[in-house]
Amino acid sequence: MIGNPVLTKELRDRVRTWRSPMVITLYLGLLAVVGGFFIFEQTRGGMGGPRVYRMGIEIFNVMAVLQIGIIAFLTPGLTAGVISGERERQTLPLLMITRMSPLAVATGKLISAISYMLLLTVISLPFYSVVFFFGGVSLSQFFQVSGILMVATVLLGSIGMFFSSLFKRTTVAIIVTYAATFMLFVGTIFLTAFIMQITRYYIGSPVTGPQTVPFVIYFNPLVALGSVLPMGGNILPFSTGNLAVQSLTPWQVNLLLDAAIILLTMGLTVWLIRPNRAGTKRRG
Amino acid sequence: MIRVAGLAKQYGKFEALKGITFSIDEGSIFGFVGPNGAGKTTTMKIMATLMTPTAGQAFVDDIDVTRHPQKVRQVVGYMPDFFGVYDRLKVTEYLDFYASCYRIAANRRRNIIADLLELVDLSHKADAYVDSLSRGMKQRLCLARCLVHDPKVLILDEPASGLDPRARVEMRELLRELKKMGKTIIISSHILSELSELCTHVGIIEAGELAAEGTVERITEQLSSDRLIQVRVSSGQETAADIIREQPGVAVVTETADGILQVSFSGDSARQTELLRKLINAGIPVLSFAETSNSLEDLFMRITKGVVQ
Ligand SMILES: Nc1ncnc2c1ncn2[C@@H]1O[C@H](COP(=O)(O)OP(=O)(O)OP(=O)(O)O)[C@@H](O)[C@H]1O
Ligand SMILES: [Mg+2]
Numbered sequence: 001m002i003g004n005p006v007l008t009k010e011l012r013d014r015v016r017t018w019r020s021p022m023v024i025t026l027y028l029g030l031l032a033v034v035g036g037f038f039i040f041e042q043t044r045g046g047m048g049g050p051r052v053y054r055m056g057i058e059i060f061n062v063m064a065v066l067q068i069g070i071i072a073f074l075t076p077g078l079t080a081g082v083i084s085g086e087r088e089r090q091t092l093p094l095l096m097i098t099r100m101s102p103l104a105v106a107t108g109k110l111i112s113a114i115s116y117m118l119l120l121t122v123i124s125l126p127f128y129s130v131v132f133f134f135g136g137v138s139l140s141q142f143f144q145v146s147g148i149l150m151v152a153t154v155l156l157g158s159i160g161m162f163f164s165s166l167f168k169r170t171t172v173a174i175i176v177t178y179a180a181t182f183m184l185f186v187g188t189i190f191l192t193a194f195i196m197q198i199t200r201y202y203i204g205s206p207v208t209g210p211q212t213v214p215f216v217i218y219f220n221p222l223v224a225l226g227s228v229l230p231m232g233g234n235i236l237p238f239s240t241g242n243l244a245v246q247s248l249t250p251w252q253v254n255l256l257l258d259a260a261i262i263l264l265t266m267g268l269t270v271w272l273i274r275p276n277r278a279g280t281k282r283r284g
Numbered sequence: 285m286i287r288v289a290g291l292a293k294q295y296g297k298f299e300a301l302k303g304i305t306f307s308i309d310e311g312s313i314f315g316f317v318g319p320n321g322a323g324k325t326t327t328m329k330i331m332a333t334l335m336t337p338t339a340g341q342a343f344v345d346d347i348d349v350t351r352h353p354q355k356v357r358q359v360v361g362y363m364p365d366f367f368g369v370y371d372r373l374k375v376t377e378y379l380d381f382y383a384s385c386y387r388i389a390a391n392r393r394r395n396i397i398a399d400l401l402e403l404v405d406l407s408h409k410a411d412a413y414v415d416s417l418s419r420g421m422k423q424r425l426c427l428a429r430c431l432v433h434d435p436k437v438l439i440l441d442e443p444a445s446g447l448d449p450r451a452r453v454e455m456r457e458l459l460r461e462l463k464k465m466g467k468t469i470i471i472s473s474h475i476l477s478e479l480s481e482l483c484t485h486v487g488i489i490e491a492g493e494l495a496a497e498g499t500v501e502r503i504t505e506q507l508s509s510d511r512l513i514q515v516r517v518s519s520g521q522e523t524a525a526d527i528i529r530e531q532p533g534v535a536v537v538t539e540t541a542d543g544i545l546q547v548s549f550s551g552d553s554a555r556q557t558e559l560l561r562k563l564i565n566a567g568i569p570v571l572s573f574a575e576t577s578n579s580l581e582d583l584f585m586r587i588t589k590g591v592v593q
Binding site: 009091275 | 332333334335336353354357358360362364366367368369370371372373377381382384385386387429433
């Protein structure tokens, strides 16, 4: 992968733009402000007893949600322009007639976007040390959450890149990618609530006991995050309902769905940028 | 070396190429001439493996472009009719990027790039950002780019468009240099005269069909059996035109300016003197009667009858 020229070029390009330092500053500032405010709020009544034990967990939860929010906010912007930008600059056909395979181009582009998000995560690590200072969160939980955030990045990144190769114009690709991201995070919740309402009133379900939550909710990355976070119930959508799949944990189902979406969108991207198509004009 | 047989391309219902056939020998420079929308870019894109033909075949270095595109890409350097440059990238980085995309080892890239910059006369701009270059420089940089993997065949789509006269001459010199290096070059242009000095062979394409093809001499010969005579009269232009039209061998008479008639004429010298005598006998005051060289532009205008706008 290190030998991927597209990756090398993209990374250099990202480091070279003025946006990088600005995004990093904004990101760290946001983490510091939110984290600081949270600690201040929680410790106003003094620092003692079980509250301090919960403190680490609570900060961890807040940071994880904040981070997935930032991922949802930044990843589409980082990836939705990678292919359409090449089309706009008319460099895509030139790239595709080299010995780079469409897959190598697509993975190079995706990995560069992900490395950027990874960089943001790494520089936020000092904040996590606060969590471990308070305790209550195990290292394995930390890695699990990191893994889920990582998968969410790859997911949104590959969706962004797919739309970037589908539409000719970057602006269209960005708008559609943000819409898709919104659908995943918010749309699925509305759709789930809607389906639950319908089943309750028109089909009629047991009045007592928890209602079954429709499968769509598994597409929501918050399901994965909520099911691994300690005290993740506040984040897990419809945590009181019965989830559709009982044999697997929610994050496992979500991960399988993510893997399917990533494979599909990557496959389509590779197909869309193949050389004898790169030279033709595109819609959008 | 290069062979195109019955190549056709359809965009939806529109037939951009209607089955063209030609072949190019190794080491020659083939000029591809035609008006806007004739199908030059389409043909070149197919040969550069960026497009699949609807019908027909194309072989570059005797490799089928649709069957083995990967192999073709290694022997072809393609320069499209646009720049395709990245901003925020320096000239050497730009070339290094494409060289690495062609899987050229890092230790060889430095020398290759230095040589190429030398060749296209951009060594002094090695550390400049690509988007700060002038149009002519970008054009030369793009030429350098399609040479990074030392291809045998160069497909250059209008490499001289938008260049000033000096830069055009320089570009022509550059291409001659490349020919000496043994490259087979296909180059497209709207302007036949621009190519006639440079090319060994010319193909004239119009509305997706090859109107003429062959060596420059043969095409000129084949198309210039017609002579072009310019007649200048001080008065009686209309009568003169009528008299000329009645003569055998006269194809077209155009009244280009006040007192000037352009006569397209096919016939021997005897007929030509006969023509002049007829005018004098009719009392037309002839100021001059001269055979103008049948310029390539005229030929071009006549072959391509302006079917494509
Ligand atoms: N992607 C496309 N979709 C539909 N029609 C196209 C497409 N590309 C080219 N054409 C049409 O095919 C015809 C030939 O186009 P082409 O670009 O090959 O001409 P050209 O000879 O290169 O012209 P020019 O001198 O203007 O560059 C034109 O009529 C053009 O409108
Ligand atoms: Mg063209």
